[in-house]
Amino acid sequence: MRILIFNWHEGYIHLLAKTGYQFDIAEVYKGSRFGWIKEFRPVPPGCRLITEDEALKCLVDGEYDKVICQNVDDLLLTYQYNTPIIQLFHTKYSLMTSLLPEDVKIKFREDLTRVLSSIKDITLVFISSSKRTEWGFGGEVILPGIDMSEYNGYQGGIARALIAKNGLTPHSIKNIENVLGGVPCTLLGDCPAAPEAHLPASWDEYKSYLQSHRVYLSMLDDQYDDGYNLSMLEAMATGMPVVSVANATSPLIDGVNGYISQDVTYLRKRLNELMRDQSLAESLGKKARETVIEKFPLETFITNWKRVIGSSKGVTTSSSCTGRMQTVFEKNLSALREVNPQLAESILKHNNETSLKIVDTKTVMPSLKVDNISLHSLYDPIKEARSWFLHYEKDIQEAESISVLGFGLGYHVVELCKNTGKEITVFEPRLDILKTAMGSICLTSILKKIKIVTDENPSISPLGKGGIKGGKKAAILHHKPSVSISREYFEHLITRLKSLERINKGLKILVVSPLFGGSLPIAMYCSSTLKKMGHNVELIDNSRFADALFYAKNITEDKLRYKTLIDYLTAFLSEAVMARCETFRPDLVFALAQAPLTIECLERLRQRSIPTAYWFVEDFRVMDYWKNIAGHYDYFFTIQRGAFFDELKKAGKSNFHYLPLAASSDVHNKVEMTDEEKHYYGSDISFVGAGYYNRRHLFKGLLDYDFKIWGTDWDMNSSLARCLQRSGERIVTEEIVKIFNASRISINLHSSTYHKGINPFGDFVNPRTFEIAGCGAFQLVDRRSEFADLFEEGKEIVVFEDLEDLRKKINHYLNSPEEREMLAENARQKVLKKHTYKHRMTEMLNLLTVSGFQPQAQSVEGEVVEALIGEAGADSELSKYLSRFSDRERITLYDIVKDIETNEGDLSRSETLLLVMNEFTK
Amino acid sequence: MAVKEIIIINLTRLGDLLQTTPLMAGFKEANPGGKITLVINSSFAEICKGIPFIDDLITFDMRGFRERLVQKKYNLVENFRFLDGLIDTINCKEYDLAMNLTHSPISALITSLVSAKEIRGNTVDGEGHRMIRHHWLRYFFNVIPNRDYNPFHLVDMYLKAGDVMPKKKGLIFEVQDEDGERAEVLLKDRGVKNDGLLFGIHLGASKSDKTWPVSAFAALANMITREFDAKIVLFGSPSETDLGREFETLAERKPVNFIGGTNIGELSALVKRCVLFVSNDTGPLHLATAVGTKVIDIFTANVHFMETGPYGEGHYVVQADIPCVPCAFDVKCNNMVCKDVINPEIIFEVVKESLGRKSLLATAGSPIWNNLQVYRTYFEDDGLLGFYPVVKKPLRKEMLYCILYREVWNTIPGRSNEEQDKTDYKICDALSSLYTLENLSELSLSLYKEINALEELISLAYKGAETAGLLEKEARKDDLNIEKLKAMSDSLESIDDQIKTIGHANPCLRPLIIVFAFSKEALEGDDLLKLTEDTHRIYRDLITRAGCLSTLMKKIMLFFDSITNHVEAYENEKNTEIHSVLPEKEGFHASGNDIAPVMSACPKSFPE
CATH class of the missing domain: 3.40.50.2000 (Glycogen Phosphorylase B;)
Structure with missing residues (x-):
């Protein structure tokens, strides 16, 4: 197999060659140097260096089986020769386009999308998942792998820092100096801006730098780079500790395998420490090496590349939709599965037998027709999505959460996600449309960012979290063609969203x-x-x-x-x-x-x-x-x-x-207790509650245990009286929480006035179930039919069927404290996640909107500020005064007076008259 | 300062407006060619037809404005413009003096926007804090908690605040000719003869607490109609129609009922036709006073004759003489004994006296006066209204202090010994003529204690004046020593606390301290020197007033001693009945503090 590659990255090509494939490496200018830089790496065995002209000639003759492009230049040079292409993305989209003006950026992306989708056989490979996410294309992620046999033998005898990087700018040099704070440093690389920088004479010399220098300094910026590059990984593999500026994707853990922080002073301190303490450097370096072994194994790198290069990819021309659909659909589905497995499953199972039709547009991107209505432009859907976004831009900026009505093929949603990090919920009742979109467009970059709601009566949690009063503003963005094909659904939804918006305002x-x-x-x-x-x-x-x-x-x-x-x-x-x-x-x-x-x-x-x-x-x-x-x-x-x-x-x-019951996250909690309290409130098994008929019967069967009963309405003449605490007085909530916390097993038997024990047809779940769970306490509870939807039996809760079963389980769990703790903690987590009163009240308000609840406008008090300012006349003292409220929508006289009262300085005539007005309202 | 333009803001009711007329008269007399602008609540605009001094009348539709705000038909800007327009109307000229005689925050805020060289009364300062400018209006607005010791009528306080004293005494309202004619027609329509004797009665009042029961009025009316060949004429607002109906069911003779049936002009003319007007303390009563009709004013609940009694000579007021009278303003009494003790028989006695049929003095000593007092109004030598107790009763401390305070507040510094003697004599004279001076020992003891407290107060005031003087001196320096200034002002604060404590412990002295405290609170501005000067002056004023009161009290003590000695001497001699405790010899000489009291036999300066 003959593969063409360009000599952009000696280190990476050197690694690629470990796959056993042989490459023609076309030499090009990079920076100030031409061709393969042998000082970095020797030319891998079996590979040959050729000129660009030679490369193009071979391409024209169809001599290559694959071309590996490492940037857009390579792609543009080679994409027209019908040779299958592997497009490798080394760089982040943001870094690549950081210097481009916004319109050029858009054009660049559009052109690239067009080119990529015009190539019959192309595979995209990204060197990290963050890069794939940022580019927003589907494709393989192949992390770099390090050959541990090549890097080893760290000594760190030279108390200097080391940086290996080409083309540093004066700005980045300044940043480096800032971190170094005087610590001596060796700079390896081709950097005209740094006179002291030099290239090592050879790869071996480079490796000896790694072995001898005390510490490697990494300055990779979160915004444009991953938290590692080959040099850094090579340093770590050698056993060299790394000090790095903060970067979310760095493999470093501060203090474990190096030091990482956004605090420059901190980094400087650590550098100095490492300069003084060679053994510390050694121990950190050792961990660093282990990290590379664990996270960047060469084998995985080789296997993945072999698969990518060797696979005869499915043909992905736009004329053969099935092929592409398969791949894109699968990728989309797996992305969706991570955030919404239920929806992913529904989409997978959905049988698309509707009137949907994928249609070509003037660009390479498709559109979709439903009952002859085009959901996207037949000319240029991406451009249309851009104008859609611009139309709503102001609303989006002002909103705290965003609702999009209609998914279509998702062009507008992609555009939206690209431009805002706000919470986005997309409503689309038609699964067939979603399924088609998932099969047509790569949506992996957005599926994790958005929430898709498809239900007929969607249970929307009130927009935003907690619904903080004031300022919660939700933008409702219509994708008009989608709204028009599901009109009834969306009309109902809009009413609800508006109600919810009002609810969120308080x-x-x-x-x-x-x-x-x-x-x-x-x-x-x-x-x-x-x-x-x-x-x-x-x-x-x-x-x-x-x-x-x-x-x-x-x-x-x-x-x-x-x-x-x-x-x-x-x-x-x-x-x-x-x-x-x-x-x-x-x-x-x-x-x-x-x-x-x-x-x-x-x-x-x-x-x-x-x-x-x-x-x-x-x-x-x-x-x-x-x-x-x-x-x-x-x-x-x-x-x-x-x-x-x-x-x-x-x-x-x-x-x-x-609306099932719940626990209060404020009240039903784990509590600290003194030993005395633990003794007083604790027992092997306990029950808190009233002495209902069924409890009076069943609990007699537990009299041989260390059993405490707390609560009212018990028969003092019965044999249970000896278990009854405090003569059956009422127990306050605070104490109940302590009892749950202190008991090894809390028995929870739902009340019945006529069963001799357990109600075999019991359905609802009592508050005690949630409360015990909320306290992180372990309970044995009688079976209820509603448990299925609330707790996972066996994992979060243990249910008993009758007295015999209860006794069996008491015996078991008294002897299994760890199991008890685990179950209790699981139950507590479930309560915190799903069963607090906040969940219930949110759900209640949500259900109100489902039933048509519309808060009356009466709560809107005051007059519209803008209108008042307008009426007062531009230059009047009053309008100048009122303009201090222009950040509000409405004001009342009361608001104004409150404001006047807090102002300092002399009253103006306007203020005085407003105070007179206020006196008349008293 | 020549006062060419004065604006008076009075957003109160009918009676209060009429009580502003002497001030207007005084202003016109003192400032020939001067113009008066009056700002009133438009609901009472009609009354202004009969007030001759108003050059410009500005009416403020307060009820309408309140409705605008409540009904929300207009937006905030429109409502704002309404008020803005009012201020523009007011400020269409520059005033030399603005006087706000209204207590409300609304009037204070509006007053602060008036463009006037000087503002007196209730206003707000630059930062919006309520201020009362001018010491007499401060006295007026703050006197409420100490009304027991207040010796001045509302009208007189206005006059003092305006620094005027009209020659013609009393309220002024000119009945229009057309209203007189209209009244005749109205009376004729009801079958009243031209020369028929009419007694006017007003049953209602602005608040129902202030009303004497209708049944009592009806019983009185029955006595009148039995005794005189007269008709009872009822007046009142439309809201008082029910009271009229109730009266009619109880009256033996059907009254001429004008309740709800007259406008202000007709009312004035009809009231003028009455020989006597019997009423609660109401606006129509003041109207009657203003048109020259004699009135009997029945005071109950929280109203006090001393403040709002009929302002004119020869009128009568009746008030219960029980310790809880008058009520405080912020309470709701649920056992109005003050109404029960005023029975129709007594009022009928007063009716007869007022018509010259009988002298109440004849009934002095009768138990019917146990819980009641009747006063006749007159103008004193100082030109201010006084109330002459018709029935002689033992002197109570409150009364004594009222008399003393009248002197204290009227004191002009630098008075000669001779003048002072004259004053002292007058007071003793008044006491012995108006009250039965028996069992004075308790009162003397109390006075003795209060003199001691007063001495302490004076010494504190001296200390304050001294510190304030040092403060003033310090403030004059170019290089201010802030720490020193602060230490001095802290020391003043501590002195003030002690002064206030004396006020709390000795209610009779409290008026001095209230005026002192409010004067200090009223200090305004950023000019340190001016502030220190004013502070210094306030302490000096306190010294003067407290000194004046102290001197008077000492003289009164001696006077009391002399009476007690006289009585004892008499008892020792077991002489015959005493008509007067006073020796017949004239003269009352003082030299320094060594007073030799000689008493006069009967009052000279009081009207018959």
């Missing part, structure tokens, strides 16, 4: 708690979580009235009378909510199960267009009051689905959603 939410009971703490958790998410939350804390309710029980024994009393109390508390709504004017009233809101109150809220949501954190089979209230709330959330959803549908309800 809603006014009135949370209504019950008077007491299990949903009371949940109300507190929801309220504080929503607050943390940036919403303006007010909590109606009805627990303050619990005493009134309990007292009412003592007032009368007549049930009817008692009910009347409770009805009055409920009416009173409902009226309080109405009163609060009048002043607070919430966007949403969010009530927890058992919240004392009358139907009349709910109807009045509805009349006032205040949306209401209810989280029914109850078992619908036990508590059937949902039948009366579900229809009166605008949104109804449940912890059960299946049978409950059937019942709700049967009752003619809609707008209900499944």
Whole structure:
């Protein structure tokens, strides 16, 4: 096999020759020197040096089997001769184009894409994955490999630093001097800017430099270079320590196999240290050598190159789409799989039997027609994508997150990713389009940067994280042809995105708690979580009235009378909510199960267009009051689905959603305890909770263990009484967390009022499950059908089926502390990742938008600043004053007065008059 | 300074506007050719027709502006322009003096924008802090917490702030001829004869707390109509219609009910036709006073006759004489004993006295006066309004201090001994004529303690003046020693704290200290020298006033001693009944602090 290569990089060609292939090396000018520089490397055996003319002649005659191009010049010189090309990318795109003006850069890229796609047989090879990502083309990544037998024998006797680099600029020399801070240094290379620089006389001399000098200095800039080059790896292979400026892709670990930092002072200190301490240099160098062995093995390099050179590549002409589709599709799919395996799987399985048609354009890049609508320009799709981007440029700049409606073949998304690092979500309901795009265009550079959403009712987390109040601005960018072919989907989506944008700016939410009971703490958790998410939350804390309710029980024994009393109390508390709504004017009233809101109150809220949501954190089979209230709330959330959803549908309800319980990341945590506390709260097995019927039965079977029961409603006369702690008094959350933390095994048995142990049909998962997990504690929990979607059985959670199984598992896990710890930690991680109240509240708000929730405009207060400035007249004192608010969209008189109050200096006439106006609003 | 242009800002109500008329009259007298611009709330514009001194009237539609802001029909810029236009209208000329007589922040902010050479009253400084300029207006606005000891009527405080004293006394309102004619028609329509005797009654007030019960008014009306061949005429605003209806159900004779049925002009003419006007403390009462109709003013709740009683001679005010009267401004009383103790029978007695049918003095000593006092108004020698207690009662400390403070605040430094003697005599004279001076020992003891406190206060004031003097000297130096200045001002701060403590411990002395403290707070500007000079002056003023009060108190003590001795002597001799505690011999001589008290027998300077 005859292969043509140009002599750009002696070191690399020397390595390539280790594949056993023989190369014709065409000599060219590089910098100030012509031809092969023997001082760097001898000409590899079996290779011959030829002139460029000879090379071209052989090309014309079709004598070569392959051409390895190492830059664009090589490519342009050779691509028209029908010889298969391997295009090798040594350099980053950013370095290559760093000096080009923006328009030339674009032109360069377009031309290169065009050339590359016009070549019938071409394989792209990149020397690092970062370079491949940056270029945005598909292709092989072959890392350099070092022949460890060639580099060895480090002594480091000369207390000097060493740099090997050609063509250093005065600027980089200055940087080097800065790092050196006076440490003596030898500079090897062809550098006209540095008079002291010289080339070694031979490769052997070069190697002896590596052996004798104390340390190698690497100045590779993150922006333009990988964190290593051949010289550096050779130095490391010799056993020489490296001191390097920070670079994300460097193989160096600071203090382990060298020193790396962005702090120049630090590097200077380390250099000086190494100058003083030869043995330190030796030990670091030893590690450096090991790093090269591990990360840059020669064998892999050779194997990969042999495969690339030897493989008779599939023909990839644009006329034969299948061939290219296969390759590109696979690459795209594997990139997608890394970030969204589900979608990758769906795309893979999707059967494209639709009216999609790939069509040629005037450029080499294809377009796509769907039902005769072209999704991209038939003239120049890349250029079109550029104008699309420019159209939205301002929105993109101002946005904090970006939603793109429609994927098409992705040209516009590629353009977008190239120009912004912001969070991008692309919505495309049609899998067939995505599949076609994945098969037509190399998208590997963008698939990891974007989030693709395809669902019919996409569960979009509110744009941005946490939805910080104020300033969260989402740009919604339409890919118009895509929107027009899936109009209904996108219309619904746009409404939702707008609602979400409003939600992210912060809603006014009135949370209504019950008077007491299990949903009371949940109300507190929801309220504080929503607050943390940036919403303006007010909590109606009805627990303050619990005493009134309990007292009412003592007032009368007549049930009817008692009910009347409770009805009055409920009416009173409902009226309080109405009163609060009048002043607070919430966007949403969010009530927890058992919240004392009358139907009349709910109807009045509805009349006032205040949306209401209810989280029914109850078992619908036990508590059937949902039948009366579900229809009166605008949104109804449940912890059960299946049978409950059937019942709700049967009752003619809609707008209900499944929202499982969760843990509070603030409360349910690992805690430090004293030995005394550990002893007090700890036991082999424990249970915290009320003495429900099924628990009273099942727990008798555990009496022979070190078993502590904490909580209320237990029978003091039963045999369980001896396990009961603190005579069955109520345990506060803070202590519960300690009990979970201190117990070796926390038993979690879902309550039942009629089973003698486990409810074989239990579905929902109780809060305790999440709370124990959140505490990083180990639990054994009875089986629930909803576990499947929440925890991974066996990895995160252990389930028991009956008493016998429970005892078996207690015995096992008491003796396997490590297994317990691992399971508990896995469960805790799962909670933190998926099951906190923040996840639930985010999901709740998201589900609201699915059901058409649109925050009312009423919360938008104030007047538009720009309009006011305009009206005040350009030169007026008032407009000058108002212009200080031009960074805001709206202002109220109140905002202005607050501003005046914080200003220093004398009041202006305008300010005084604005203060007068404010007095009138009091 | 010649005051050619004055602007008066008064955004208050009817009664307050009428009470500004003496100030306007005084200004016109003192500044021939001078022009008055009046800025008022447009809701009360009508009243200005009868006020003769207004050259330019600027009305501010405050209710309309509030509605504009609430209804949000206009944007911020449009609302701004509305106010901007008002200020432009005000500032279409340059004023020599601007006086803001309104307490509100709105008026203060507006006043700060008026282009005037001098501003008096409520305003804001450059940085927006509220300021009250002029010591008399500072006195006025800060006197509220110490109203027990305030001896001045609102109108007189205005006059002092304006530095004028009109020859013609009383409020001024000119009834227009057409309104007089219209009133006759209205009366005729209701079947009232031309010469029919009319008693006017106003049942309402700006706040319901301030109203005497309708049933009481009705009972009074019944007594009047039984005794006199007269008609009762009811006045009031449309919102008081219900009160009128209630009255009608209780009255034996149907009244002529004009409630909600007159404009200000008609009201003035109708009120003028009345022989007597009985009312709570309201705007129409001041209108009646202004048109020359005698009034009986019933004070309840937080209003105080001394501040807002009828400003004119020969009117009567009735107020409960119980310790909690008047209420503070920021409280809501829920046991208004002050209304209960004023019963219709008593008011009817006052009605008879005011019409010359009977002298209340005849009933002195009767238990009906136990919790009540009736005052008749008169103008004192100093030209200011005074209240003469119609029924002689024991002297209470508050009353004594009121009399003393009137002297203190009126004191002109450098008064001759002779003049001072005259004043001292007058005070003693007044005390013995207006009050029964019995059981003085307790009062004497209290005065004794307060004199001691006052001495302490004076010595602190001297210390303050001395330090302020040093501060002033230091400030005159070219090379300022900041540390020294700071140390001195810290030392002043500590002196001030001690002064304030004395004020807290001795409420009767508090007015001195309040005026002192507010004067210091009112210091403004960046000119260090001017600030130190002013500071120095404030301490000197405190010394003068406290000294004046101290001298007066000492004399009063001696006077009390003399009375006590006299009584004891009398008791020892077991002589016959005493009509007066005063010896018949005339003369009251003082030489230095050694006073030889000789008392006069009866009041000379008070009207019959």
